[in-house]
Amino acid sequence: MNFFSIIDQLAAADADFLGRFDSRRVIFKHFGTAAQRTALAATPLFLGGLFQKAYAGTNADTPVDILNYALTLEYLEADFYAKFAASGLIPAGAPTTTLGKIKQHEDGHVKLLVGTITALGGTPVKAVQFSQSVFDANKTYAALLGIAEVLEDTGVRAYKGRAAELVVGASNGLSASTQASLLTTALQIHSVEARHAAHIRFMRGQTAWVSNTDDVASNAAYTGATPETNTIQSNVDLTTKLASMYSAADVAAAFDEALTPAEVLDKSRAGGLVQ
Template identity: 35%
Template sequence: MDTHLEQFDRDGALRETEAALPAETRRDLLLGALAGGTALALFASEPASSATKGDVAILNYALVLEYLQSSFYTEAERRKALRTATAKQTARVLGSVERAHVAALEQALGSAAVKRPFFDFRGTTENEDAFIRTGVAFEDLGAAAYKGQAYRIQSKALLQAAISIHSVEARHAAWIRYLAGTTPASSAFDEPKTMAQVNRLVASTGFIVRRPTTRSRRRPRFTG
Protein backbone atom coordinates (compact mmCIF):
# COMPACT_ATOMS: atom_id res chain seq x y z
CA MET A 1 0.00 0.00 0.00
CA ASP A 2 1.25 3.44 -0.86
CA THR A 3 2.52 5.13 2.24
CA HIS A 4 1.17 8.53 1.29
CA LEU A 5 -2.32 7.22 1.91
CA GLU A 6 -1.45 7.29 5.58
CA GLN A 7 -1.88 11.02 5.36
CA PHE A 8 -5.56 10.46 4.85
CA ASP A 9 -5.73 8.41 7.97
CA ARG A 10 -6.56 11.24 10.28
CA ASP A 11 -6.75 9.33 13.53
CA GLY A 12 -4.48 6.40 12.98
CA ALA A 13 -7.39 4.03 13.29
CA LEU A 14 -6.70 2.49 9.94
CA ARG A 15 -3.09 1.90 10.69
CA GLU A 16 -4.17 -0.16 13.66
CA THR A 17 -6.50 -2.16 11.56
CA GLU A 18 -5.05 -5.14 9.87
CA ALA A 19 -6.47 -6.73 6.81
CA ALA A 20 -8.99 -8.52 8.96
CA LEU A 21 -12.35 -7.67 7.52
CA PRO A 22 -15.47 -8.83 9.26
CA ALA A 23 -15.91 -12.49 8.58
CA GLU A 24 -19.62 -12.27 8.28
CA THR A 25 -21.02 -10.88 5.14
CA ARG A 26 -23.73 -8.31 5.18
CA ARG A 27 -25.05 -9.34 1.88
CA ASP A 28 -28.59 -8.23 2.39
CA LEU A 29 -27.43 -4.77 3.06
CA LEU A 30 -28.54 -2.35 0.48
CA LEU A 31 -29.77 -4.68 -2.17
CA GLY A 32 -31.99 -2.69 -4.35
CA ALA A 33 -32.05 0.26 -2.05
CA LEU A 34 -29.86 2.36 -4.22
CA ALA A 35 -31.15 1.50 -7.62
CA GLY A 36 -31.03 4.22 -10.19
CA GLY A 37 -34.37 5.60 -9.13
CA THR A 38 -32.70 8.22 -7.05
CA ALA A 39 -31.65 10.42 -9.92
CA LEU A 40 -30.73 13.73 -8.46
CA ALA A 41 -32.91 16.58 -9.44
CA LEU A 42 -31.58 18.77 -6.74
CA PHE A 43 -29.38 20.91 -8.87
CA ALA A 44 -32.02 21.35 -11.50
CA SER A 45 -33.36 24.57 -10.11
CA GLU A 46 -30.00 26.25 -10.34
CA PRO A 47 -28.31 25.95 -13.71
CA ALA A 48 -24.65 26.81 -13.68
CA SER A 49 -25.31 29.63 -16.09
CA SER A 50 -26.81 31.60 -13.22
CA ALA A 51 -24.28 30.45 -10.62
CA THR A 52 -21.42 32.68 -9.56
CA LYS A 53 -17.90 31.97 -10.74
CA GLY A 54 -16.99 30.93 -7.22
CA ASP A 55 -19.85 28.47 -7.03
CA VAL A 56 -18.92 26.98 -10.39
CA ALA A 57 -15.35 26.52 -9.19
CA ILE A 58 -16.57 24.79 -6.05
CA LEU A 59 -18.87 22.50 -7.99
CA ASN A 60 -16.07 21.57 -10.36
CA TYR A 61 -13.81 20.84 -7.42
CA ALA A 62 -16.52 18.60 -5.98
CA LEU A 63 -16.94 16.99 -9.37
CA VAL A 64 -13.27 16.00 -9.54
CA LEU A 65 -13.55 14.35 -6.13
CA GLU A 66 -16.69 12.54 -7.19
CA TYR A 67 -14.96 11.43 -10.41
CA LEU A 68 -12.13 10.11 -8.28
CA GLN A 69 -14.46 8.18 -5.99
CA SER A 70 -16.81 6.86 -8.64
CA SER A 71 -13.99 5.78 -10.95
CA PHE A 72 -12.32 4.01 -8.07
CA TYR A 73 -15.35 1.94 -7.13
CA THR A 74 -16.36 1.36 -10.72
CA GLU A 75 -12.92 0.10 -11.63
CA ALA A 76 -12.84 -2.12 -8.56
CA GLU A 77 -16.14 -3.63 -9.55
CA ARG A 78 -15.13 -4.16 -13.18
CA ARG A 79 -11.75 -5.70 -12.51
CA LYS A 80 -13.37 -8.40 -10.40
CA ALA A 81 -10.21 -8.89 -8.38
CA LEU A 82 -11.89 -8.30 -5.02
CA ARG A 83 -13.02 -11.52 -3.46
CA THR A 84 -14.62 -10.84 -0.12
CA ALA A 85 -18.31 -10.04 -0.07
CA THR A 86 -17.56 -6.95 1.99
CA ALA A 87 -15.23 -5.46 -0.59
CA LYS A 88 -17.47 -6.35 -3.51
CA GLN A 89 -20.47 -4.89 -1.79
CA THR A 90 -18.58 -1.69 -0.97
CA ALA A 91 -17.59 -1.25 -4.60
CA ARG A 92 -21.09 -1.90 -5.86
CA VAL A 93 -23.04 0.13 -3.34
CA LEU A 94 -20.78 3.14 -2.99
CA GLY A 95 -20.05 3.13 -6.71
CA SER A 96 -23.69 3.58 -7.52
CA VAL A 97 -24.06 6.52 -5.16
CA GLU A 98 -20.90 8.26 -6.29
CA ARG A 99 -21.92 7.86 -9.92
CA ALA A 100 -25.20 9.54 -9.03
CA HIS A 101 -23.26 12.42 -7.47
CA VAL A 102 -21.18 12.74 -10.62
CA ALA A 103 -24.29 12.79 -12.80
CA ALA A 104 -25.91 15.47 -10.66
CA LEU A 105 -22.86 17.70 -10.68
CA GLU A 106 -22.32 17.25 -14.42
CA GLN A 107 -25.91 18.15 -15.03
CA ALA A 108 -25.70 21.20 -12.82
CA LEU A 109 -22.53 22.44 -14.46
CA GLY A 110 -23.51 21.70 -18.03
CA SER A 111 -20.85 22.92 -20.41
CA ALA A 112 -18.89 24.41 -17.50
CA ALA A 113 -18.13 20.93 -16.12
CA VAL A 114 -14.48 19.88 -16.05
CA LYS A 115 -13.58 16.79 -18.01
CA ARG A 116 -13.12 13.54 -16.20
CA PRO A 117 -9.39 13.08 -15.51
CA PHE A 118 -7.56 9.85 -16.21
CA PHE A 119 -6.87 7.72 -13.20
CA ASP A 120 -4.34 5.12 -12.21
CA PHE A 121 -5.32 3.63 -8.89
CA ARG A 122 -2.03 1.82 -8.57
CA GLY A 123 -3.36 -1.55 -7.62
CA THR A 124 -5.70 -0.34 -4.90
CA THR A 125 -8.73 -1.53 -6.83
CA GLU A 126 -7.37 -5.06 -6.89
CA ASN A 127 -6.07 -5.58 -3.40
CA GLU A 128 -8.65 -6.10 -0.66
CA ASP A 129 -6.81 -4.31 2.07
CA ALA A 130 -5.67 -1.40 -0.04
CA PHE A 131 -9.13 -1.07 -1.51
CA ILE A 132 -10.83 -0.75 1.85
CA ARG A 133 -8.23 1.64 3.23
CA THR A 134 -8.41 3.81 0.16
CA GLY A 135 -12.20 3.79 0.25
CA VAL A 136 -12.19 4.96 3.86
CA ALA A 137 -9.67 7.64 3.02
CA PHE A 138 -11.70 8.85 0.04
CA GLU A 139 -14.96 9.07 1.98
CA ASP A 140 -13.44 10.82 4.98
CA LEU A 141 -11.78 13.18 2.53
CA GLY A 142 -15.00 13.76 0.62
CA ALA A 143 -16.88 14.73 3.76
CA ALA A 144 -14.07 17.07 4.86
CA ALA A 145 -13.91 18.63 1.40
CA TYR A 146 -17.63 19.43 1.17
CA LYS A 147 -17.52 20.72 4.73
CA GLY A 148 -14.67 23.01 3.81
CA GLN A 149 -16.66 24.59 0.98
CA ALA A 150 -20.25 24.69 2.21
CA TYR A 151 -20.04 28.09 3.86
CA ARG A 152 -18.43 29.56 0.72
CA ILE A 153 -21.30 28.65 -1.58
CA GLN A 154 -23.37 31.68 -2.51
CA SER A 155 -26.43 30.03 -3.97
CA LYS A 156 -28.84 28.64 -1.41
CA ALA A 157 -29.95 25.90 -3.79
CA LEU A 158 -26.38 24.79 -4.41
CA LEU A 159 -25.56 24.96 -0.71
CA GLN A 160 -28.57 22.76 0.00
CA ALA A 161 -27.44 20.26 -2.59
CA ALA A 162 -23.84 20.23 -1.40
CA ILE A 163 -24.79 19.82 2.25
CA SER A 164 -27.04 16.90 1.38
CA ILE A 165 -24.18 15.17 -0.42
CA HIS A 166 -21.79 16.06 2.42
CA SER A 167 -23.62 13.95 4.99
CA VAL A 168 -23.84 11.04 2.56
CA GLU A 169 -20.05 11.05 2.23
CA ALA A 170 -19.85 10.89 6.02
CA ARG A 171 -22.29 7.98 6.05
CA HIS A 172 -20.10 6.16 3.55
CA ALA A 173 -17.00 6.83 5.58
CA ALA A 174 -18.64 5.41 8.68
CA TRP A 175 -20.00 2.43 6.82
CA ILE A 176 -16.71 1.32 5.29
CA ARG A 177 -14.97 1.95 8.56
CA TYR A 178 -17.46 -0.35 10.24
CA LEU A 179 -16.99 -3.03 7.60
CA ALA A 180 -13.24 -2.68 7.98
CA GLY A 181 -13.53 -3.18 11.72
CA THR A 182 -12.45 0.30 12.70
CA THR A 183 -14.36 2.98 14.54
CA PRO A 184 -17.02 4.63 12.35
CA ALA A 185 -16.96 7.92 14.26
CA SER A 186 -13.67 8.66 15.92
CA SER A 187 -14.49 12.11 17.22
CA ALA A 188 -17.49 14.23 18.20
CA PHE A 189 -16.69 16.71 15.45
CA ASP A 190 -15.58 16.29 11.88
CA GLU A 191 -13.16 18.93 10.74
CA PRO A 192 -13.20 20.61 7.33
CA LYS A 193 -10.36 20.59 4.86
CA THR A 194 -9.56 23.47 2.58
CA MET A 195 -9.36 23.12 -1.16
CA ALA A 196 -5.58 23.43 -0.97
CA GLN A 197 -5.31 20.69 1.64
CA VAL A 198 -7.53 18.36 -0.33
CA ASN A 199 -5.80 19.03 -3.61
CA ARG A 200 -2.44 18.38 -2.00
CA LEU A 201 -3.62 15.06 -0.60
CA VAL A 202 -5.14 13.98 -3.88
CA ALA A 203 -1.98 14.96 -5.75
CA SER A 204 0.11 12.96 -3.30
CA THR A 205 -1.70 9.78 -4.20
CA GLY A 206 -0.63 9.94 -7.81
CA PHE A 207 -4.03 8.58 -8.74
CA ILE A 208 -4.70 11.33 -11.26
CA VAL A 209 -2.54 10.87 -14.33
CA ARG A 210 -2.01 12.66 -17.63
CA ARG A 211 -2.72 9.76 -19.90
CA PRO A 212 -5.09 6.85 -19.83
CA THR A 213 -3.53 3.75 -18.39
CA THR A 214 -4.20 0.09 -18.80
CA ARG A 215 -1.99 -0.76 -15.89
CA SER A 216 -3.17 -3.74 -13.97
CA ARG A 217 -1.52 -6.27 -11.74
CA ARG A 218 -3.58 -8.96 -13.28
CA ARG A 219 -2.93 -10.47 -16.65
CA PRO A 220 -5.18 -9.13 -19.33
CA ARG A 221 -8.35 -11.04 -19.66
CA PHE A 222 -8.93 -12.30 -23.17
CA THR A 223 -12.36 -13.20 -24.18
CA GLY A 224 -11.76 -14.14 -27.81
Protein backbone atom coordinates in the same frame (compact mmCIF):
# COMPACT_ATOMS: atom_id res chain seq x y z
CA MET B 1 -25.99 19.77 19.95
CA ASN B 2 -27.30 23.00 21.49
CA PHE B 3 -26.21 25.41 18.77
CA PHE B 4 -27.39 28.56 20.50
CA SER B 5 -25.71 27.62 23.78
CA ILE B 6 -22.43 27.15 21.92
CA ILE B 7 -22.86 30.52 20.20
CA ASP B 8 -23.38 32.17 23.60
CA GLN B 9 -20.18 30.58 24.92
CA LEU B 10 -18.19 31.65 21.86
CA ALA B 11 -19.53 35.19 22.08
CA ALA B 12 -18.36 35.35 25.69
CA ALA B 13 -14.87 34.29 24.61
CA ASP B 14 -14.66 36.63 21.60
CA ALA B 15 -16.33 40.03 21.76
CA ASP B 16 -16.29 40.33 17.95
CA PHE B 17 -17.73 36.88 17.36
CA LEU B 18 -21.34 37.84 16.64
CA GLY B 19 -20.24 40.63 14.36
CA ARG B 20 -18.33 38.17 12.25
CA PHE B 21 -21.59 36.41 11.42
CA ASP B 22 -23.46 39.54 10.32
CA SER B 23 -22.82 38.89 6.61
CA ARG B 24 -23.78 35.22 7.02
CA ARG B 25 -27.35 35.92 8.20
CA VAL B 26 -28.56 35.39 4.65
CA ILE B 27 -27.94 31.67 5.13
CA PHE B 28 -30.76 31.42 7.64
CA LYS B 29 -33.12 33.34 5.37
CA HIS B 30 -32.96 30.52 2.82
CA PHE B 31 -34.70 28.16 5.22
CA GLY B 32 -38.24 29.29 5.84
CA THR B 33 -39.40 27.73 9.09
CA ALA B 34 -37.93 27.85 12.56
CA ALA B 35 -37.74 24.05 12.52
CA GLN B 36 -35.72 24.09 9.29
CA ARG B 37 -33.32 26.70 10.63
CA THR B 38 -32.86 24.78 13.87
CA ALA B 39 -32.23 21.52 12.01
CA LEU B 40 -29.68 23.19 9.75
CA ALA B 41 -27.86 24.79 12.65
CA ALA B 42 -27.58 21.40 14.37
CA THR B 43 -25.51 19.86 11.57
CA PRO B 44 -21.74 19.66 12.15
CA LEU B 45 -21.11 20.58 8.49
CA PHE B 46 -23.09 23.81 8.78
CA LEU B 47 -21.66 24.72 12.17
CA GLY B 48 -18.06 24.05 11.17
CA GLY B 49 -18.47 25.81 7.85
CA LEU B 50 -20.03 28.83 9.51
CA PHE B 51 -17.15 29.06 11.97
CA GLN B 52 -14.65 28.81 9.15
CA LYS B 53 -16.38 31.49 7.10
CA ALA B 54 -16.68 33.81 10.08
CA TYR B 55 -12.92 33.78 10.59
CA ALA B 56 -11.86 33.61 6.94
CA GLY B 57 -11.35 36.22 4.28
CA THR B 58 -13.62 36.72 1.29
CA ASN B 59 -13.32 33.97 -1.31
CA ALA B 60 -13.44 35.02 -4.96
CA ASP B 61 -14.48 31.64 -6.35
CA THR B 62 -17.89 31.42 -7.99
CA PRO B 63 -20.46 28.70 -7.25
CA VAL B 64 -19.47 27.03 -10.54
CA ASP B 65 -15.82 27.00 -9.41
CA ILE B 66 -16.79 25.37 -6.13
CA LEU B 67 -19.03 22.80 -7.81
CA ASN B 68 -16.28 21.96 -10.33
CA TYR B 69 -13.92 21.43 -7.41
CA ALA B 70 -16.43 18.97 -5.96
CA LEU B 71 -16.91 17.36 -9.37
CA THR B 72 -13.18 16.70 -9.67
CA LEU B 73 -13.28 14.72 -6.42
CA GLU B 74 -16.40 12.84 -7.51
CA TYR B 75 -14.77 11.91 -10.83
CA LEU B 76 -11.80 10.53 -8.89
CA GLU B 77 -13.99 8.50 -6.55
CA ALA B 78 -16.23 7.20 -9.34
CA ASP B 79 -13.25 5.99 -11.36
CA PHE B 80 -11.69 4.37 -8.30
CA TYR B 81 -14.83 2.36 -7.56
CA ALA B 82 -15.14 1.40 -11.24
CA LYS B 83 -11.59 0.03 -11.16
CA PHE B 84 -12.25 -1.67 -7.81
CA ALA B 85 -15.43 -3.33 -9.11
CA ALA B 86 -13.65 -4.58 -12.25
CA SER B 87 -10.66 -5.95 -10.32
CA GLY B 88 -12.32 -9.16 -9.20
CA LEU B 89 -10.91 -8.61 -5.71
CA ILE B 90 -14.13 -7.78 -3.88
CA PRO B 91 -15.54 -10.78 -1.98
CA ALA B 92 -18.98 -12.00 -2.97
CA GLY B 93 -21.96 -11.16 -0.78
CA ALA B 94 -22.21 -8.08 1.40
CA PRO B 95 -18.92 -6.46 0.27
CA THR B 96 -19.90 -6.67 -3.39
CA THR B 97 -23.37 -5.33 -2.66
CA THR B 98 -22.11 -2.48 -0.49
CA LEU B 99 -19.30 -1.31 -2.75
CA GLY B 100 -21.56 -1.64 -5.77
CA LYS B 101 -24.06 0.65 -4.10
CA ILE B 102 -21.33 3.15 -3.23
CA LYS B 103 -20.20 3.10 -6.87
CA GLN B 104 -23.76 3.89 -7.95
CA HIS B 105 -23.84 6.81 -5.54
CA GLU B 106 -20.56 8.24 -6.86
CA ASP B 107 -21.78 7.93 -10.45
CA GLY B 108 -24.96 9.71 -9.37
CA HIS B 109 -22.97 12.50 -7.74
CA VAL B 110 -21.06 13.06 -10.97
CA LYS B 111 -24.27 13.22 -12.97
CA LEU B 112 -25.90 15.59 -10.47
CA LEU B 113 -22.95 17.98 -10.37
CA VAL B 114 -22.50 18.00 -14.15
CA GLY B 115 -26.19 18.80 -14.55
CA THR B 116 -26.10 21.53 -11.91
CA ILE B 117 -23.00 23.20 -13.36
CA THR B 118 -24.49 23.10 -16.84
CA ALA B 119 -27.78 24.55 -15.60
CA LEU B 120 -25.84 27.46 -14.09
CA GLY B 121 -24.30 28.17 -17.50
CA GLY B 122 -20.92 26.77 -16.51
CA THR B 123 -18.66 24.20 -18.13
CA PRO B 124 -17.99 20.99 -16.18
CA VAL B 125 -14.31 20.25 -15.70
CA LYS B 126 -12.72 17.41 -17.61
CA ALA B 127 -12.95 14.05 -15.88
CA VAL B 128 -9.91 12.86 -13.95
CA GLN B 129 -9.00 9.22 -13.43
CA PHE B 130 -7.67 7.32 -10.45
CA SER B 131 -3.96 6.55 -10.84
CA GLN B 132 -3.52 3.12 -12.39
CA SER B 133 -0.03 2.82 -10.92
CA VAL B 134 -1.33 3.51 -7.39
CA PHE B 135 -4.15 1.03 -7.96
CA ASP B 136 -1.78 -1.69 -9.19
CA ALA B 137 0.63 -1.09 -6.29
CA ASN B 138 -2.21 -1.69 -3.81
CA LYS B 139 -3.97 -4.51 -5.60
CA THR B 140 -5.42 -6.41 -2.66
CA TYR B 141 -8.92 -6.10 -1.28
CA ALA B 142 -7.69 -4.88 2.11
CA ALA B 143 -5.35 -2.25 0.66
CA LEU B 144 -7.93 -0.90 -1.76
CA LEU B 145 -10.54 -0.73 0.99
CA GLY B 146 -8.04 1.38 2.94
CA ILE B 147 -7.74 3.74 -0.04
CA ALA B 148 -11.53 3.92 -0.24
CA GLU B 149 -11.59 5.02 3.40
CA VAL B 150 -9.08 7.81 2.78
CA LEU B 151 -10.99 8.94 -0.32
CA GLU B 152 -14.30 9.11 1.52
CA ASP B 153 -12.85 10.81 4.61
CA THR B 154 -11.12 13.36 2.37
CA GLY B 155 -14.36 13.98 0.51
CA VAL B 156 -16.23 14.65 3.74
CA ARG B 157 -13.63 17.19 4.83
CA ALA B 158 -13.48 18.78 1.37
CA TYR B 159 -17.24 19.39 1.29
CA LYS B 160 -17.13 20.81 4.79
CA GLY B 161 -14.39 23.19 3.70
CA ARG B 162 -16.38 24.76 0.89
CA ALA B 163 -20.12 24.07 1.07
CA ALA B 164 -20.90 27.22 3.05
CA GLU B 165 -19.30 29.32 0.29
CA LEU B 166 -22.24 28.49 -1.96
CA VAL B 167 -24.37 30.91 0.07
CA VAL B 168 -22.86 34.38 0.02
CA GLY B 169 -25.80 36.71 -0.47
CA ALA B 170 -26.50 38.59 -3.69
CA SER B 171 -22.82 39.11 -4.58
CA ASN B 172 -22.66 36.02 -6.81
CA GLY B 173 -25.63 37.08 -8.91
CA LEU B 174 -27.77 34.09 -7.94
CA SER B 175 -31.18 34.29 -6.31
CA ALA B 176 -31.68 33.21 -2.73
CA SER B 177 -33.68 30.19 -3.86
CA THR B 178 -30.94 29.10 -6.28
CA GLN B 179 -28.29 29.45 -3.58
CA ALA B 180 -30.45 27.44 -1.20
CA SER B 181 -30.80 24.73 -3.84
CA LEU B 182 -27.03 24.61 -4.37
CA LEU B 183 -26.40 24.37 -0.63
CA THR B 184 -28.98 21.59 -0.37
CA THR B 185 -27.23 19.67 -3.15
CA ALA B 186 -23.85 20.02 -1.44
CA LEU B 187 -25.26 18.99 1.95
CA GLN B 188 -26.96 15.95 0.44
CA ILE B 189 -23.77 14.76 -1.24
CA HIS B 190 -21.77 15.49 1.91
CA SER B 191 -24.13 13.36 4.00
CA VAL B 192 -23.84 10.45 1.58
CA GLU B 193 -20.04 10.69 1.58
CA ALA B 194 -20.09 10.65 5.38
CA ARG B 195 -22.20 7.49 5.37
CA HIS B 196 -19.83 5.90 2.87
CA ALA B 197 -16.88 6.74 5.12
CA ALA B 198 -18.61 5.37 8.21
CA HIS B 199 -19.59 2.11 6.53
CA ILE B 200 -16.18 1.49 4.99
CA ARG B 201 -14.61 2.09 8.40
CA PHE B 202 -17.02 -0.48 9.81
CA MET B 203 -15.98 -2.93 7.07
CA ARG B 204 -12.35 -2.41 8.13
CA GLY B 205 -13.11 -3.06 11.80
CA GLN B 206 -12.67 0.54 12.90
CA THR B 207 -14.84 3.12 14.57
CA ALA B 208 -17.33 4.75 12.22
CA TRP B 209 -15.62 8.11 12.77
CA VAL B 210 -12.04 9.36 12.57
CA SER B 211 -10.33 8.91 15.92
CA ASN B 212 -6.89 8.93 17.45
CA THR B 213 -6.96 5.14 17.71
CA ASP B 214 -7.28 4.69 13.94
CA ASP B 215 -4.87 6.21 11.41
CA VAL B 216 -4.63 9.78 12.68
CA ALA B 217 -1.19 9.47 14.24
CA SER B 218 0.43 7.68 11.30
CA ASN B 219 -1.43 8.72 8.14
CA ALA B 220 -0.68 12.11 6.60
CA ALA B 221 -4.14 12.18 5.06
CA TYR B 222 -5.53 13.00 8.50
CA THR B 223 -3.26 15.96 9.12
CA GLY B 224 -3.73 19.45 7.74
CA ALA B 225 -3.71 22.98 9.07
CA THR B 226 -6.50 21.76 11.33
CA PRO B 227 -5.84 18.06 12.05
CA GLU B 228 -8.51 15.57 13.01
CA THR B 229 -7.19 15.58 16.57
CA ASN B 230 -8.33 19.18 16.97
CA THR B 231 -10.44 20.12 20.00
CA ILE B 232 -10.59 23.87 19.33
CA GLN B 233 -13.52 25.33 17.40
CA SER B 234 -13.58 29.04 16.57
CA ASN B 235 -10.68 29.71 18.94
CA VAL B 236 -12.51 28.09 21.86
CA ASP B 237 -11.12 24.93 23.44
CA LEU B 238 -14.25 22.84 23.83
CA THR B 239 -12.48 20.49 26.24
CA THR B 240 -12.44 23.43 28.64
CA LYS B 241 -15.90 24.77 27.91
CA LEU B 242 -17.57 21.35 27.87
CA ALA B 243 -15.23 19.43 30.16
CA SER B 244 -18.01 18.25 32.42
CA MET B 245 -19.74 16.50 29.54
CA TYR B 246 -17.13 15.45 26.96
CA SER B 247 -13.55 14.19 26.91
CA ALA B 248 -10.92 15.47 24.48
CA ALA B 249 -11.39 12.31 22.43
CA ASP B 250 -15.14 12.91 22.27
CA VAL B 251 -14.67 16.49 21.12
CA ALA B 252 -12.11 15.56 18.46
CA ALA B 253 -14.35 12.79 17.14
CA ALA B 254 -17.39 15.07 16.96
CA PHE B 255 -15.97 17.28 14.19
CA ASP B 256 -14.59 16.37 10.78
CA GLU B 257 -12.11 19.16 10.23
CA ALA B 258 -12.35 21.11 6.99
CA LEU B 259 -9.65 20.87 4.35
CA THR B 260 -8.65 23.68 2.02
CA PRO B 261 -8.45 23.00 -1.74
CA ALA B 262 -4.66 23.00 -1.52
CA GLU B 263 -4.79 20.39 1.25
CA VAL B 264 -7.29 18.22 -0.62
CA LEU B 265 -5.14 18.31 -3.76
CA ASP B 266 -1.93 17.63 -1.84
CA LYS B 267 -0.11 14.44 -2.83
CA SER B 268 -0.88 12.95 0.61
CA ARG B 269 -4.57 13.01 -0.31
CA ALA B 270 -6.41 13.30 -3.64
CA GLY B 271 -3.47 14.88 -5.46
CA GLY B 272 -1.42 11.72 -5.06
CA LEU B 273 -4.20 9.53 -6.47
CA VAL B 274 -4.87 11.27 -9.79
CA GLN B 275 -3.67 9.64 -13.02
